[in-house]
Amino acid sequence: xxxxxxxxxxxxxxxxxxxxxxxxxxxxxxxxxxxxxxxxxxxxxxxxxxxxxxxxxxxxxxxxxxxxxxxxxxxxxxxxxxxxxxxxxxxxxxxxxxxxxxxxxxxxxxxxxxxxxxxxxxxxxxxxxxxxxxxxxxxxxxxxxxxxxxxxxxxxxxxxxxxxxxxxxxxxxxxxxxxxxxxxxxxxxxxxxxxxxxxxxxxxxxxxxxxxxxxxxxxxxxxxxxxxxxxxxxxxxxxxxxxxxxxxxxxxxxxxxxxxxxxxxxxxxxxxxxxxxxxxxxxxxxxxxxxxxxxxxxxxxxxxxxxxxxxxxxxxxxxxxxxxxxxxxxxxxxxxxxxxxxxxxxxxxxxxxxxxxxxxxxxxxxxxxxxxxxxxxxxxxxxxxxxxxxxxxxxxxxxxxxxxxxxxxxxxxxxxxxxxxxxxxxxxxx
Amino acid sequence: xxxxxxxxxxxxxxxxxxxxxxxxxxxxxxxxxxxxxxxxxxxxxxxxxxxxxxxxxxxxxxxxxxxxxxxxxxxxxxxxxxxxxxxxxxxxxxxxxxxxxxxxxxxxxxxxxxxxxxxxxxxxxxxx
Numbered sequence: 124x125x126x127x128x129x130x131x132x133x134x135x136x137x138x139x140x141x142x143x144x145x146x147x148x149x150x151x152x153x154x155x156x157x158x159x160x161x162x163x164x165x166x167x168x169x170x171x172x173x174x175x176x177x178x179x180x181x182x183x184x185x186x187x188x189x190x191x192x193x194x195x196x197x198x199x200x201x202x203x204x205x206x207x208x209x210x211x212x213x214x215x216x217x218x219x220x221x222x223x224x225x226x227x228x229x230x231x232x233x234x235x236x237x238x239x240x241x242x243x244x245x246x247x248x249x250x251x252x253x254x255x256x257x258x259x260x261x262x263x264x265x266x267x268x269x270x271x272x273x274x275x276x277x278x279x280x281x282x283x284x285x286x287x288x289x290x291x292x293x294x295x296x297x298x299x300x301x302x303x304x305x306x307x308x309x310x311x312x313x314x315x316x317x318x319x320x321x322x323x324x325x326x327x328x329x330x331x332x333x334x335x336x337x338x339x340x341x342x343x344x345x346x347x348x349x350x351x352x353x354x355x356x357x358x359x360x361x362x363x364x365x366x367x368x369x370x371x372x373x374x375x376x377x378x379x380x381x382x383x384x385x386x387x388x389x390x391x392x393x394x395x396x397x398x399x400x401x402x403x404x405x406x407x408x409x410x411x412x413x414x415x416x417x418x419x420x421x422x423x424x425x426x427x428x429x430x431x432x433x434x435x436x437x438x439x440x441x442x443x444x445x446x447x448x449x450x451x452x453x454x455x456x457x458x459x460x461x462x463x464x465x466x467x468x469x470x471x472x473x474x475x476x477x478x479x480x481x482x483x484x485x486x487x488x489x490x491x492x493x494x495x496x497x498x499x500x501x502x503x504x505x506x507x508x509x510x511x512x513x514x515x516x517x518x519x520x521x522x523x524x525x526x527x528x529x530x531x532x533x534x535x536x537x538x539x540x541x542x543x544x545x546x547x548x549x550x551x552x553x
Numbered sequence: 554x555x556x557x558x559x560x561x562x563x564x565x566x567x568x569x570x571x572x573x574x575x576x577x578x579x580x581x582x583x584x585x586x587x588x589x590x591x592x593x594x595x596x597x598x599x600x601x602x603x604x605x606x607x608x609x610x611x612x613x614x615x616x617x618x619x620x621x622x623x624x625x626x627x628x629x630x631x632x633x634x635x636x637x638x639x640x641x642x643x644x645x646x647x648x649x650x651x652x653x654x655x656x657x658x659x660x661x662x663x664x665x666x667x668x669x670x671x672x673x674x675x676x677x678x679x680x681x
Contacts, residue, residue, distance in 0.1 A: 339597050343613050
């Protein structure tokens with residue numbers, strides 16, 4: 124195996140694609156993120172269900188999604204909404220990278236996607252039809268291919284001719300951070316030259332949403348003012364806001380990117396995956412496990428803690444989770460913790476579950492390229508339990524050397540990805 | 554409140570069933586987290602049961618009022634009394650949104666009863 128500093132083992136990001144509640148397309152997403160626009164609105168009426176039976180009545184929906192943007196030859200009605208999101212984000216990322224899989228050795232191009240819930244939209248509709256109509260023979264023949272969790276990674280490979288490694292990672296809220304990390308390891312190990320990595324979820328559905336309500340995980344105090352509901356680190360936060368979306372990053376070896384003279388956004392420098400081995404839905408309160416995951420990711424990247432200038436926090440806006448993450452950051456970075464610029468993308472787009480890590484990764488990559496860290500909206504009254512000097516409701520600008528992406532998921536699992544500014548970073552997109 | 558509902562017995566029975574302990578081992582003064590060892594998910598599951606048994610909706614804002622077994626009982630009794638006093642229930646502004654009449658409430662079942670509660674708390678009176 125080549126040494127870790129070899130261009131064959133270094134991995135860079137060369138393309139980005141986004142479907143989000145604050146914009147379809149990276150340009151719209153980034154513009155709105157810098158402007159601090161909230162994508163959280165009132166929950167749509169679920170067919171026949173009393174809306175007031177839902178404790179939380181706000182959500183971050185992708186309201187302007189048009190399946191017409193799907194690649195030619197893909198039948199929209201045959202894939203679930205979440206996979207449609209993934210396809211649209213991936214097409215943008217491949218265009219952005221100017222990568223044509225058909226010009227590559229197809230067995231050297233892989234796809235690793237994250238999905239938390241998968242094809243819930245269609246799955247719930249068919250379930251309802253079955254129990255209402257009591258006609259098992261009328262369950263749609265496409266149910267199974269649509270609800271399987273790897274339907275997004277599968278359709279991406281089919282649509283774009285990627286014949287290499289094809290996997291789906293499902294670790295709830297951290298799925299797509301792990302997808303990016305596994306893509307890094309896949310290229311490092313020599314299994315692929317290019318990996319299309321990201322994640323998608325679209326599970327704003329009657330059953331799934333009710334489940335999160337019953338878990339008392341969602342915000343309930345801001346039903347009348349949806350844009351204020353997602354407020355990581357703020358004293359009035361009272362739960363997360365469910366969102367939907369997708370993001371895709373094109374990862375390739377530095378050698379491959381140089382060979383084809385690709386524009387390089389950032390380097391994916393390191394990754395760590397751990398289990399807290401603690402509790403299904405609650406993180407270990409002293410932050411030791413999250414701190415350890417960040418430490419292991421830094422070690423993997425060969426970067427000192429002093430080299431980190433920015434953290435895209437997991438920060439879902441729950442009373443329990445946010446302070447644990449800040450405690451972990453303090454534990455690891457000590458006196459430097461207040462000087463790291465920290466933001467929470469979920470303050471604008473809610474928690475997009477399987478897409479959250481990948482959407483956070485896109486903001487990390489753009490922050491490294493532009494020096495701009497998007498605001499954390501609704502950070503009006505800092506909670507002393509999760510206050511740090513580098514959290515702001517304004518855009519912050521500073522040259523950034525390296526950034527961490529934090530993602531912590533149900534099932535007691537943690538992921539941290541380290542991004543580093545490449546030697547010749549290109550400034551693009553304000 | 555409904556005099557036929559023995560809130561204390563039902564609550565202790567629900568806890569006993571959840572914790573797989575004898576009802577007598579559940580004391581009024583026990584702290585749910587520190588004495589009985591409930592974690593946050595256990596708490597949510599317990600409240601889910603309590604909501605079903607007493608036909609209540611407990612908003613997140615009210616959770617701070619509940620630390621001990623006695624707190625649960627007092628809270629439920631207070632809410633049931635408020636419900637009995639006001640046929641269109643408006644127990645607190647915080648719960649107003651979640652208890653306003655829903656279009657499909659007509660078919661709503663009467664308060665369910667825990668299987669475990671009916672087995673383990675024979676002393677309680679029958680409800681209509």
